[in-house]
Amino acid sequence: MPLDNAPEGKRKFNVVGTRPLRPDGIDKVTGRAKFGADASAPGQLVGRILRSPHAHAIIRKIDTSKAEKLPGVKAVITRDDFPDHTGGSGGLYDTLCNVMAREKAFYEGHAVAAVAATSASIARQALKLIKVDYEVLPHVTDVDEAMKPGAPLLHKDMFTDGVDPKPKKPSNIARRFEFGHGDVEAGFKKADIIVERSFKTEAAHQGYIEPHAALASMGPDGSAELWCCTQGHYMVRDVCSQLLGIDIARLRVTQSEIGGGFGGKTTVFIEPVALALARKANRPVKVVMTREEVFKASGPTASTSIDIKIGVTKDGLITAADGVFRYQGGPFQGCSPAEFGAMSAFAQFHLDNVRAVAYDVVCNRPKTISYRAPGAPMANFAVESVIEELAHKLGMEPIDFRIKNAAREGTKSSYGPVYGPIGLGATLEAAKNHPHFKAPLGPNQGRGMAAGFWFNFGGQSCVTLNIPVDGSITVSVGSPDIGGSRAAMCMMVAEEMGIPYDHVRAIIADTSALGYNDVTDGSRTTFATGMACILAARDAIKKLCARAAATWGIPEDAVKWENGYAKPAGPNAGDFAPLSLKEIAEASPGTGGPIAGHHEFSADGAGVSFATHICDVEVDPETGRSSIVRYTVIQDAGKAVHPSYVEGQFQGGAVQGIGWALNEEYIYGKDGRLQNAGFLDYRIPVCSDLPMIDTQILEIPNPGHPYGVRGVGETSIVPPLAAIANAVANATGVRFTQIPLSPPRVLKGIEEAKKAGGRKAA
Amino acid sequence: MKYERPTTLKAAAQMLAKEKGKAFILAGGTDLLVRLRTGFIEPDLIVDIKDTAGARSIQKTASGFKIGAAVSGAELGENAALKKAWPGVVEAANLIGSKQVQGRCTMTGNLCNASPAADSVPALVAAGAKAVVVGPKGKRTLAVEDVPAGPGRTSLKKGEIIESLILPKRAPKSGDAYLRFIPRTEMDIAVVGVGVNLTLDGKGIVTKARVALGAVAPTVVLVPAAAKAIIGTKLDKAALDALAAACAAACNPIDDKRGTREFRIKVAGVLARRAARIAYKRAGGK
Amino acid sequence: MSGITVNTKINGDPVEFICEADETLLDVLRNRLGLTGAKEGCSTGDCGACSVTVDGRLTCSCLVLGAEAEGRDIGTIEGMAQGEHLHPLQSKFLEHAALQCGICTPGFLVAAKSLLDKNPDPTETEIRFGLAGNLCRCTGYDKIVRAVQDAAKEMRSAKAKSAKTKTAAKKRA
């Protein structure tokens, strides 16, 4: 779908680019909006899940007899209630194993049984009555440890894929990927300076404030309804149907308002369990995760270990870049975003010689799931740290070094394709000219920057647009709205139809109302579902014009649509007074019935996205505590449909990155148990930790969208880790190679550097 | 589980003494409810003492301040006289949790949870505060530092309830301060906490001092050596160095999710210096 | 277990309910009274999504037993708008796009109202510390702080205006 350009250049917009109030707003500020846990059904039971206390154990036997006898218990389920309908292999089978453990419990918190009871306290008691006979196995939670020969093996049949020759022994390394072009060895020979460093990052959780919640009801005939908070209710429907062995059409999933996802709600956890309990009890069952369960048993992102080597000439040209990216994704293969880490790591540079090798590794940790730009922030941290260090070694301003080597239109990207028009150079130049960049720094303060990249993609969307007789418009979309996308959908429809924004309402339809819609992820919704809205509006306009043509008795192609009116087009069309949308709608019962527009497609042509972040950090040299004193995000949005929500994405992503960089981490004990499964010790940033987050939206139109829109949601979490690490390095003179930059780590680094007499790496 | 809300402490003490199962006292409930909800405790009886006489009042007496067991952090912060006399204690109490938690949490509860990381306790110990205990055998008074017996354990006997905390009358030219280290700016448990209380003479020389540390040992510890390090000084660099060294020496912390042993020892000294300087300034020193 | 009968006031209205001793006020509001505006994000008092006021004081309803509500005055998000008029904080949150997913919004509004009731002219730092007990994962807090600043400003000028009108009316009288 090519960009619409007015003959004189950029398209002029009436609604897109303004900042109207969101349609779901009043419900959300008054407490009326219904989220996952806010629904109930008559006769509903409380569902609860029993979870493994062990990081790695064979489940010999599960005895549920006592629990079943407890008065008030209506259903108890285990692995026996989930026969394998998946064919026993692939990602779907792994999802089944994760939803309810089969032969083994692979991590602390892995579901092993569930109950449905008439009250929460009975359900709690029932869980205590279930006896599980475990054979505890050695475990491994660290990615480097898991890769070592002799590490506790999670799967006896896992032989590393993607290496030649095929390994003879099983290991925890599921796959090896390699990307790149040119000849890195030859490139390093041309280098005058080479920096090579190893990095580690800890797992972070998406940290949405709403725990997973599902309300299921299912009859003995297999007809089922599910209400849940998810980023993709069509995905939930398809996966649950397959896991439970029912026809997709029998399961209707309604998406509640969703209290944050950030990638963490792009799979199923409790939904199939709620359905299986409801089937067995033949009563509605509500399952809501506790916060502890959210941390222990829903998806964090990967922890990583990364090596980076980059070579440059004396005048600051990168000759070669090489990296090894080891990501653990929990107990199942293909869950870590290792390949996206490797693909995105060097994407912001114009490189003749580049190689990125990724390893997907399994560990006794929860099954990881996407987290905002999956895999990219960790890789970016490693690469942009080395870039900063190289700039210092070259005696070059880091920003000039980045500009000199920046990818541009026509650059062959590090992951393969050649870039079209991209905004990286523009964000770097804007950063250089930003007042923040020149502002003076106080004592113990340092400034850091980093540029980051995310792919973005489109995917499947299906939209229906209905026009009632008063000429107002309802748009039904199937993409869950996490951050205000309904407002963006209404705006694009209003823009296309030439009517005011508040004449359009958007709803998220349930799975029986529309064709398949992909999950709200990959920064795809405003781009892809938005484009479907535009095309559905164009479809409706065609029909409106046809009605006007029929009314006037002229050919359909002699009618054009302009600012909400059908008008005769051209001198031969005749002279008719324009018909408004309202007039055509009012007459519709007599001119052929209701008027609707549709569009369904798989959107492609999502433009890649770049951002540059600048950050000032103050480090207390006596305690190692870092405070963010100023932060600026500059990002290309293609076209900002609702600038406030675009800014919100920039700010939210940056702050999640700040949390990850400074304090958020999964802390495991020697027993393989998570030590900090709560908001008290899993420290996401609080309001008083932060300054205002300045934003600058650049608009370099995406040629793949009629308005030039690019996805904006994910890129903003990519640069913060590196920007902050660079700022801390500049404030302390110590280069830190581990995330998070927690005070004990930073203080230790400072103390060791003091002893060593100056700059060093920690 | 039963819930009772007696109107006298005596009745409360009787209920607690009589209960055969597990009984807990509820004042602010900000820890009790968390433990209850996470299944960490399964009480048979909860005795809410908020309606007992004096539980929610702060009385200024000739010998100091008497703070009822159910007085919330927010109420402490709103009492101008108390804040003026014992700014360090009030600040410490106001560091417990968020504004939401401040509306409920109490210093007595903070003390009775017997967490080594309790924020108000080092400040209370430094202040020389006392706890008035009511029990089946009558009243007794004990020093605050004698209440915690270990992590999560107190020296209180079955049926005993702390009725109030007593802060002594403020001597002239005195000041106190409490500082803690947390990685964020709010909503964290102290990784290290330091309470300092001191009195100066006319020349600005420290004549009396008490220093207490939190989160560096199984219980909050009073560090006489730290006090000794600054008594007789004007908090010059050497005195502060000696103070930091004494604090570090008194630390016996563990490595845990909140911080390393090494980090805690180092930061205890850093915070002691900073807290001492604040207390000194508050006492009128320059 | 036998239920406890509790008489309380919620958003000014007398309410009677029966609850178990171990139920929290949050459980009661959500499961017994259908007031689902307060959200359960953690049940440990760390996220503020269940914020309410008890006798005018801000608290997490997950840290209060339902039985404790006896004789108290509870304020929830459902009582914030007056009829069809939104509270200035509610309007400003919408205007400033201070919410993305909206799950934390009721808690933030209750906390922000409590803050402005006590301190009508807070500094940015006071706002940030005043709202530190409410977690938001979407916005990075920037737009929330701006919305509270703007609402405070509007509330102050509305108060000044009404004071002026009153004085003028007095003079006329």
Added chain:
Amino acid sequence: MAKVVLWGSLRPHTGGKAEVEIEARNVQELLARLGDSYPGLQSQIKRGVSVSIDGLIYREGWLQPLKPDSEVFLLPRMTGG
């Protein structure tokens, strides 16, 4: 003949070749013929791939037409947060 570029770890399945030429009218045909010519690639194709055609990424789009001189990059199937 469209030029298909493979990521590094797929190359063992093409006898070490980083680029192979495939005659195909669209993506679906291309993937089918790629799998026929190099059976080792089938498991990855089954697991899921996205493609970039002349610089634009197509996550699915099996019917996307190819020009005779199109440059196609095979990419792991895209996901996001």
